[in-house]
Amino acid sequence: MAAGFDRGAIVRRASAFALAVALAGCATLERQGELPQAPAVPPAAPRTVGVDALTTAEHKKLVAQFGGEYRWPTAESYLNAILVKLAAASDVPTTPYRVTILNTPVVNAFALPSGNLYISRGLLALANDSAEVAAVMAHEIGHVTARHAAARAEREKQAAVIASAATVIQSRQKGEEVENNQRLSFASFSRSQEIEADRIGVNVIARAGFDPYGAARFLTSLGRSTALRAELLGQKRPDKPDILATHPATPERIAQATQTARQIGAPGIGSTDRAGYLAAIDGMNFGEDPADGIVRGRRFLQPRLRFAFTAPESFVLDNTPRALLGRAPGGVEAVRVDSVPDSSGGPLDAYLASGWLDGLLRSSIQTGEVNGMPAAFGTARAGEWNFRVAVVRKDGDIYRLLFAARAMDEATLGKFDQSIQSFRRLTEEEATKVRPLKLQIAKAGLTDNVESLGRRMAVVDRPLDVFLLLNGLSHGAALKYGEAYKIVVDQ
Secondary structure, eight states: OOOOOOTTOOOTTBOHHHHHHHHHTOOOOTTTTOOOOOOOOOTTSOOOTTSSOOOHHHHHHHHHHTTOBOOOHHHHHHHHHHHHHHHHHSSOTTSOOEEEEESOSSOOEEEOTTSEEEEEHHHHHHOOSHHHHHHHHHHHHHHHHTTHHHHHHHHHHHHHHHHHHHHHHTOHHHHHHHHHHHHHHHHHHHHHHHHHHHHHHHHHHHHTTBOTTHHHHHHHHHHHHHHHHHHHTTOOOOOSOOTTOSSOOHHHHHHHHHHHHHHHOOTTOSBOOHHHHHHHHTTOEESOOGGGOEEETTEEEETTTTEEEEOOTTOEEEEOSSOEEEEOGGGSEEEEEEEEEOOSOOOHHHHHTSSSBTTEEEEEEEEEEETTEEEEEEEEEETTEEEEEEEEEETTEEEEEEEEESSOOHHHHHHHHHHHTTOEEOOHHHHHTOOOEEEEEEEOOTTOOHHHHHTTOOOSSOHHHHHHHHTTOOTTOOOOTTOEEEEEEEO
């Protein structure tokens, strides 16, 4: 799920209350939204349309949905060398595998039955050695060799048919109930398949000569990453999985992966090649791609579309594919910024009242400007939520700024209006200065500790915690003199 600013995203007649709920709960979680899976099918089962090898055009379309392909020759060569070893050690060594790095900071990986593997650069930044990244790749190979995708497609097709029949015979509500019940049963299969893929992966990396405990280490980092992201977004810790989640809870996977590794041997066996792996990712982009816009604390900069925006104090921003989202601690206030094409070129007050936002108080509509750009303003209310909305015309698009609050007093309204007025054009010079953050491999000096290297991190929120996460360290951990560590720099 690549982050970005979709200039064409439209929220059609979203109720103000529903929008408030969406604003208050915005987040992008690792591998969330994947359809439930089902038990493996025999290798001889008929292939299902949609799970065969993709054509070049379809591959490009798929990659584009996840931020495009990220080219980093040293990392690509390193991953391909690992892939050769994993393929030879897999249950189906004749499958032709290929790995693509996705240009997204979200920690993600998946595979197609064709043997195409996809790993995000966010995942590469989180991994700390060859065994950890090999474990991820072997896990995805496990899905391929067990034909999980084909089984998933067949069971989802069955669920849709059953739900459709129930809809026709009884009612739409009953049909949705049947489909949800089917999904509940499929979710348990999904958990089983994930555990199975973990087991296959651990055994494959061990046979390929890698440390089998790499899987448990990476899953530990993944759990920490998910928890830190939730904390930064002001959400509850995701310790308890959704019943419809497609992956089992991370602690369960860690325990299972560790148990499988222990059956192979004691800790310390197999290769990790930490130094070689870190050298391969040294200099890679970290975080968001400037083409999609970047978040720097409360500021959002979009050099491609040439605008900047600053959220109110204490807000945490999240740049998603459809919109820029933000929320205050506790979820009592939120903001959404998106855009639609200015197809009519008509008055902005007429557009604001055109019905795309329910609950709008038409008497509140006013026209004006935001930093020299035509604008219209209004308020809306639904249930316990109050809204302040502004629409701004810029370069053939209408930018929509929606603020939500449970209590809209004068101070809150003033705070939102101040944030609206922060929306401005970026100059060409400012746009050219917006550059991605970079991963840099630094060696610890004699006097270095986690705090000193944490201070070198060019991240705004919780830099020490991000440093510890990226390096698999805990608070109070001692650094080793001369050892290589990942830091994030702005250069």
